[in-house]
Amino acid sequence: MSFFTEANARTAAEVIARYPRPRSAVIPLLHLAQEQEGWVTRDAMVEIAELTGATPAEVLGTGSFYEMFRFHPVGRYVVNVCTNISCQLLGGEELLHHVEESLEVHAGGTTADGMFTVEEVECVAACTEAPCFTVNYRYFHRADPDTFDAVVDDLRAGRSPLARGAQGDDGNLPAHGTLGRLRQHIPDDRRAGVVPPEQADQEPVWLRTAPSTTSAADA
Amino acid sequence: MPEPTIVHPDGMGYIPHAAGFVANEGPKLVSGRFPYEDSYTLECALATGAYTGLRAALGRTPADVHTEVRDATLLGRGGAGFPAGVKWGFCPEDVWPRYLVVNGDESEPGTYKDRLLMERDPHQLIEGCLIACYALGLSQCFLYVRGEMALAQERLAVALNDAYEAGYVGRNICDTDFSVDITLHWGAGAYIVGEETALIESLEGNRGMPRLKPPYFPAAIGLYGRPTIVNNVETLANLPWILEHGAIAYRGYGSEASPGTRLFAVSGHVVRPGVYEVEQGVTTYRDLIYGPNFCRGIREGNELKAFIPGGASAPWFFEEQLDLSLEARDIGAAGSMLGSGAIVVMDHTTDVVKACLRIVRFFARESCGKCSPCREGTSWEEKILERILDGHGRPSDLDLLLDIGDNISPGPYPVAAHGAAGLDAVPFPPLQTTICPLGPSSVAPITSALRRFRSEFEARITRHEGIPVRSAPVVDGDPA
Numbered sequence: 001m002s003f004f005t006e007a008n009a010r011t012a013a014e015v016i017a018r019y020p021r022p023r024s025a026v027i028p029l030l031h032l033a034q035e036q037e038g039w040v041t042r043d044a045m046v047e048i049a050e051l052t053g054a055t056p057a058e059v060l061g062t063g064s065f066y067e068m069f070r071f072h073p074v075g076r077y078v079v080n081v082c083t084n085i086s087c088q089l090l091g092g093e094e095l096l097h098h099v100e101e102s103l104e105v106h107a108g109g110t111t112a113d114g115m116f117t118v119e120e121v122e123c124v125a126a127c128t129e130a131p132c133f134t135v136n137y138r139y140f141h142r143a144d145p146d147t148f149d150a151v152v153d154d155l156r157a158g159r160s161p162l163a164r165g166a167q168g169d170d171g172n173l174p175a176h177g178t179l180g181r182l183r184q185h186i187p188d189d190r191r192a193g194v195v196p197p198e199q200a201d202q203e204p205v206w207l208r209t210a211p212s213t214t215s216a217a218d219a
Numbered sequence: 220m221p222e223p224t225i226v227h228p229d230g231m232g233y234i235p236h237a238a239g240f241v242a243n244e245g246p247k248l249v250s251g252r253f254p255y256e257d258s259y260t261l262e263c264a265l266a267t268g269a270y271t272g273l274r275a276a277l278g279r280t281p282a283d284v285h286t287e288v289r290d291a292t293l294l295g296r297g298g299a300g301f302p303a304g305v306k307w308g309f310c311p312e313d314v315w316p317r318y319l320v321v322n323g324d325e326s327e328p329g330t331y332k333d334r335l336l337m338e339r340d341p342h343q344l345i346e347g348c349l350i351a352c353y354a355l356g357l358s359q360c361f362l363y364v365r366g367e368m369a370l371a372q373e374r375l376a377v378a379l380n381d382a383y384e385a386g387y388v389g390r391n392i393c394d395t396d397f398s399v400d401i402t403l404h405w406g407a408g409a410y411i412v413g414e415e416t417a418l419i420e421s422l423e424g425n426r427g428m429p430r431l432k433p434p435y436f437p438a439a440i441g442l443y444g445r446p447t448i449v450n451n452v453e454t455l456a457n458l459p460w461i462l463e464h465g466a467i468a469y470r471g472y473g474s475e476a477s478p479g480t481r482l483f484a485v486s487g488h489v490v491r492p493g494v495y496e497v498e499q500g501v502t503t504y505r506d507l508i509y510g511p512n513f514c515r516g517i518r519e520g521n522e523l524k525a526f527i528p529g530g531a532s533a534p535w536f537f538e539e540q541l542d543l544s545l546e547a548r549d550i551g552a553a554g555s556m557l558g559s560g561a562i563v564v565m566d567h568t569t570d571v572v573k574a575c576l577r578i579v580r581f582f583a584r585e586s587c588g589k590c591s592p593c594r595e596g597t598s599w600e601e602k603i604l605e606r607i608l609d610g611h612g613r614p615s616d617l618d619l620l621l622d623i624g625d626n627i628s629p630g631p632y633p634v635a636a637h638g639a640a641g642l643d644a645v646p647f648p649p650l651q652t653t654i655c656p657l658g659p660s661s662v663a664p665i666t667s668a669l670r671r672f673r674s675e676f677e678a679r680i681t682r683h684e685g686i687p688v689r690s691a692p693v694v695d696g697d698p699a
Contacts, residue, residue, distance in 0.1 A: 018402040020359070020443060026424035027407050031366070052424065065426035065587075067408030068366050080367075084328045085531060086486035086563055088577050122410065122581055123328040123531075124367055127486035127561065128239040128493045137369040141238050180372035184379050184403045190389035192398035195316045195358035197443035203315055204356045206397040210280050 003047040008036055011183065012051060018186065020196040022052040030063050034177040039070040075110045075117035077155055078176045080134045083120055086127035095131050096120055098145040136176050138162060223254040231491055237339050239331060241493035243512045246472055248460045248480045249453065250496045253339045259374045261381040264342035270387055272459030276350045277395050284354040288458065290466035292478050297322055297451030298530065298559045300547040307355055309438035310446040316358035317446040319351055321455060322418055323364040326410045328531035328581055329561030332482035333452040335494055337364065337371035341378035345388065345401065347455030350462055352399045355448060359400055361422055366407040375403055410585040414655045415449040417587070428589045429655040453482060474500025477546050483507065487564035488521065489514035497545065504528065505541040508564060521566035525671065529558025531578050532660035534647065535667035554647045571675050575668040576604040582661035593658025596627045600661055612680035617673070620665055627652060628659035642670040
């Protein structure tokens with residue numbers, strides 16, 4: 001029994017084919033596994049190891065270095081509240097406090113109904129829009145407790161909260177694990193081809209055939 | 220394409236669909252497309268001149284393109300400020316293949332520019348990547364985007380798909396012999412991966428730990444052991460403009476030593492925080508923080524206490540440095556750095572001990588654990604600052620903090636040995652006992668805060684302000 005669904009196995013093969021060495025696909029494939037299950041399971045790591053020529057331990061070794069990978073089930077919605085310096089100055093810690101109180105869960109924990117996991121996170125690059133939080137990596141800028149409560153109400157009622165300020169709204173906030181819903185796809189007839197490090201024979205062709213004249217701008 | 224209608228619902232100059240970006244007056248070399256609502260589509264990009272710089276490059280020899288970029292003195296925008304044209308020259312001759320790795324792992328606290336560039340104008344970045352690949356004979360490009368930036372990933376994926384379809388990326392670009400694939404790659408949450416050798420480790424499928432130096436530049440030995448150019452997103456985003464208009468026009472903006480413009484994110488206690496495209500070198504911190512064209516002063520008429528001039532790693536500046544211009548060289552001489560273009564402003568209501576702890580905690584959490592001075596030191600700095608904040612500090616703690624700092628980043632600051640003047644002689648750039656500058660960066664907020672606000676730390680220690688110590692008897696295992 002393989003771990004990846006048929007569609008995801010095809011995606012995995014496509015991802016691996018974009019790198020000169022399959023091992024480079026470990027992190028993208030961990031994301032794909034997390035998209036499928038909401039977290040990274042043991043079966044997923046075993047299969048990723050097979051696909052990338054690593055051992056399952058190496059896959060865990062790599063994956064456990066990075067904050068975004070979860071090795072146990074988390075809530076459907078992961079709420080990340082930034083408390084780093086720019087957010088701290090404008091109430092990020094108070095916002096986190098409100099999130100913890102209203103969901104009755106400490107940072108790092110998941111609500112009893114499995115809906116929300118709360119995390120206190122480091123800077124998410126929205127510093128001028130402080131304080132901010134993200135839900136499944138969709139941003140809510142210049143947030144206050146009321147913003148957060150409205151987002152929670154929406155999610156509990158099955159509505160998308162994205163219109164409340166997150167960018168990239170297509171009316172659907174995916175469950176935890178799904179990052180980009182749109183993927184890169186290189187058409188076969190346009191592919192230049194991966195260049196493995198072993199292909200060390202010569203310089204790229206355009207360095208030899210490029211126009212020898214000087215700047216068109218100078219002319 | 221008509222000029223976009225810029226809506227200013229609040230009269231503040233914000234553009235609703237480009238969160239935080241302020242359309243202030245001044246040249247717009249990299250943010251020109253942001254005001255268009257559909258700026259991220261190929262259609263809008265082409266209608267506003269995208270890929271013109273690439274076509275100009277393809278009409279010239281690769282060596283010529285490299286010379287143009289070197290002449291423009293395009294300084295790297297990631298933090299170190301190293302000239303891109305010079306860095307490009309470090310590739311050893313006749314070692315092939317060479318790779319391009321784009322550093323889009325923006326995570327320095329206070330920094331918010333690369334995310335905007337990727338979300339708002341992905342085609343400009345793709346065009347920049349292609350120009351670099353063409354100039355240096357780079358055979359494959361890897362676009363490493365920070366994992367948390369879901370929208371940037373989506374926008375770049377679609378932009379790449381469209382650009383492949385239209386013949387701008389892939390085989391025989393614009394019907395020439397130039398062929399290169401761009402692989403969109405995404406990280407998974409680790410600040411240290413912004414360090415270029417850690418970025419390469421991560422891209423090879425490993426834990427993101429910096430590599431031992433030398434070699435100092437991956438241009439010598441990088442991805443898969445091959446020559447690799449690692450450039451920041453904003454650096455590459457400047458290339459289309461430079462190739463379209465030329466190095467001389469580029470040098471017409473900014474100062475002699477720092478030509479061109481930069482995106483600065485100003486956050487914290489200012490009236491109008493935002494991302495501004497600013498001419499380097501000729502604009503001062505005072506202009507940026509107080510100017511009507513920029514942040515319009517401190518909120519509620521408050522007083523400035525301190526500001527971070529270039530990201531959380533940078534030593535703090537105070538009122539007397541407000542008139543320094545945004546010039547990497549001058550700021551370096553004044554003991555800090557322009558870094559990643561992140562300015563964090565703190566007004567007089569700021570609790571310095573808390574702010575200092577928060578930044579140190581960031582470095583403690585993000586230390587990769589490879590070098591012991593950083594792994595152990597940063598977490599001890601955090602513990603000590605925490606107990607000072609909680610009212611359990613000891614009189615010896617301030618010297619202990621500096622002593623730990625001395626182990627990570629040697630300097631003359633332990634007061635016991637050098638007197639209070641030691642803090643004024645902190646070397647910059649910092650010395651380091653570690654492979655990368657993450658550990659030494661954790662010392663900067665401590666020396667900055669102690670130098671200026673030592674009394675605030677001492678007050679916490681002597682008055683034992685903070686959480687009271689529980690002394691109630693324990694009943695049934697629970698404190699009463």
